[in-house]
Amino acid sequence: MSEDHSSARTRTGPRRRTRLRTLLASLAVVASGLVVGSPAQASASGELGVVSRAAVIDVPGAEGGTAAQKQQALLDYWTPERVRRATGEVKGGAKEASIGVRTDPRITAVVDGPYSTAVGKLVFEHANGKPDHCTATAVNSDSEFLVLTAAHCLHEGPGGTWTKNVVFIPARHDGDEPFGRFTAWNVATSSLWSSGTKPDWEHDYGLVITNDNAEGQTVVEAVGGYQIVPDARTGEKVSVMGYSGPPYDGEHQEFCEDLIEPTVPPVNMWQVECANMTPGSSGSPWLLDYDYTTGSGYIGGLNSISDTQGFMASPRFDARTGGFVALVEQMAAGRP
Template identity: 75%
Template sequence: MSEEVSEHPPLSGGQDSAPRSRLGRVRTLLVALTVAAAGLAAVTPAQATDDTPGVVSRAAVVDVPGAKGGTAAQRERALLDHWTPERVRRATGEKKAAAPTVDRDDPRLAAAGPHSTAVGKLVFEHAGGKPDHCTATAVDSDSEILVLTAAHCLHEGPGGTWTKNVVFIPAREGGSDPFGRFGAWNVATSALWSSGAEPDWEHDCGLVVTNDNAQGETVLDAAGGYRIVPDARTGEEVSVMGCSGPPYDGEHQEFCQDLIEPTVPPMNMWQVECPNMTPGSSGSPWLLDYDYDTGSGCIGGLNSISDTRGYLASPRFDAKTGEFVAMVERIAAARP
C-alpha cells in the first residue's frame, strides 16, 4: 500500500504513518441515480443534551441458546453459531422491489467500485429479537479491535435500548466470510448521542470492541483498517462503501463518490448525494484521501441519516470525536 502520510492528523492512534487497508475488486455495481437540489430535506435514520464529552458503554449482550452460564469462549461460539446464513439473510430484509436502473453516465456511481476488506456487515438484533444489519469498518488503532459504525446501530437513543447479539463480518461478499466473524465484547456510543430528549444525529457515532475471530486474529490483523481523522472540508471528495439493503441484497458493497458540502442550518453535519446507499448502509465509512490502487485512505465521517432524494448526512468528526475514540480505546485495553 502507499506509504504517503495523509494530510489529516489521526483521531485514533494508528500504528503506521499511513492507513492500513487491503483492497479487492467486485463486479460492476447496480446503482440508483436521482437528480436533486442541494440541501438535506426531512431526514430519517438510514436504518431504522449535555455538551460534556463522554462515553456510554456496556458489555455486549449475548442472548442466544447455549450462551447463558457458559465461559466467554462458549458464549462467543454460541453467538457465532446463532448467525446462520438464513438469519443473516433475514437481517437484511426482504427484497421488495427491483433494483434501480444504472445511469452509466454518472461518474460517481457507474464505474466498477472498489471493495474494501476493512468494511463489512454488522448484524445484530433489537431487544425484541428482530434481526437487522448496518455497515461497519475496522479501525486502525493501537488496540486493533475497534470497529466503527453509527450509534443508532448499537443504541436506539434517549430512552431506548441497546441492540444485542452484535457480530461484525468484514468483506462479506455474496454469503462468504473471508476473514471470519468478530463478536462484540463491548459496545459504546458518544454520551451526546444517548442524552437529551431526542436522538442527536450530529453525534451518531458508535464503536464496537470486538473479540478475535476463530483463528485468534484481531479484526485489524485479519481485515486491515483505516484511521479516524478530523476536519473534513467543504468540497473534499469522499468515497462511501456500504452494505445497502433493499432493493439491494446487503451482501455486496455499494460504492459512491461525491464532494462534501454542509447541511442546511440549524443541522450542523456534512452531506453527500449517494442514492445507492439505502437502509443497511448506516455506519458506512466516508473515506478521505482514498486511493483506488492501494486502498489507502482515512475515515472522515459515516452514514448517519438520509432523505428521500438520495442525500446522506454524517456527523462532523472533531475533537470530541477524538476524545470518544480515546475513551473507548481505554475500554478496549481491558479486554482479556
C-alpha cells in the same frame, strides 16, 4: 491495507444539486428498524462523553456458559439464512452495480467496483428480537479491536435500549466470509447520543470493541483498518461503501462517490448525494483521500441519516470525536 481496486465511477456533465431538508421529521434512519424501548442500562459519564456496556449475548445455549461458549453460541445463532434475513425483504430483486469488476486475491467471489476488506456487515438484534443490520469499518488503532459504526446501530437513543447479539462480518459478499466473524465484547456511543430528549444526529457515531476471530486474529490483523480524522472540508471528495438493504440485497458493498457539502442550519452535519445508500448502510465510512490502487484512505465521516431526495448526512468529526475514540481505546485495553 493493500488492495487492488478498479477505477472509480466517473461523473459526466453538470448535475443539479439540492440541499438536505432541514426538517428533522423528514430525515430517515438508515438502519432498517430503529425501535425505541425501555431505558438503557449502561455506565455513563458526562465528563468523559462515553456511554458503554458489555455486549449482550441473548441466544439459545449462551446462558450459564463461559465467555468462549457464549461467543460460539452467538456465532452459531447467526446462520447464513439469519444473516440474510437481517437485511429484510428485497422486492423485485437487488439492483446490480455498474462500475466494473475486480477480484481481491483474498476473496473468492467476484466483486463489483471499489471494495474494501475493512468494511463489513454488522448484524444485530433489537431488544424485541427484531434482526437488523448496519455497516461498520475496522479502525486503525493501537488495540486493533475497534470497529466504527453509527450510534443508532448500537443504542436506540434517549429513552431507548442497547441492541444485542452484535457480530461484525468484514468483506462479506454473497455469503462468502473470507475473514471470519468478530463478536462484540463491548459497545460504546457518545453520551451526547444517548442523553437528552431526542436523538442527537450530530453525534451519531459509536464503536464496537471486538473479540478475535476463530483464527485468533484481531480485526485489524485480519482486514486492516482506517484511521479516523477530524478534518473533512467542504468540496472534498469522499468514497462511501456500504451494505445497502432493499431494494439492494445487503450482501454486497454498494459504492458512491461525491463531494462534501454542509447541511442547512440548524442541522450542523455534512452531506453527500448517494441515492444507493439505503437502509442497512448506516455506519458506512466516508473515506477521504481514498486510493483505488492501494485501498488506503482516512475515515472522515459515516452514514447517519438521509432524506427522500437521495442525500446522506454524516456527523462532523471533530476533536470531541477524537476524544471519544481515545477513551474507547483505553477501554479496549481491558479486553481479555
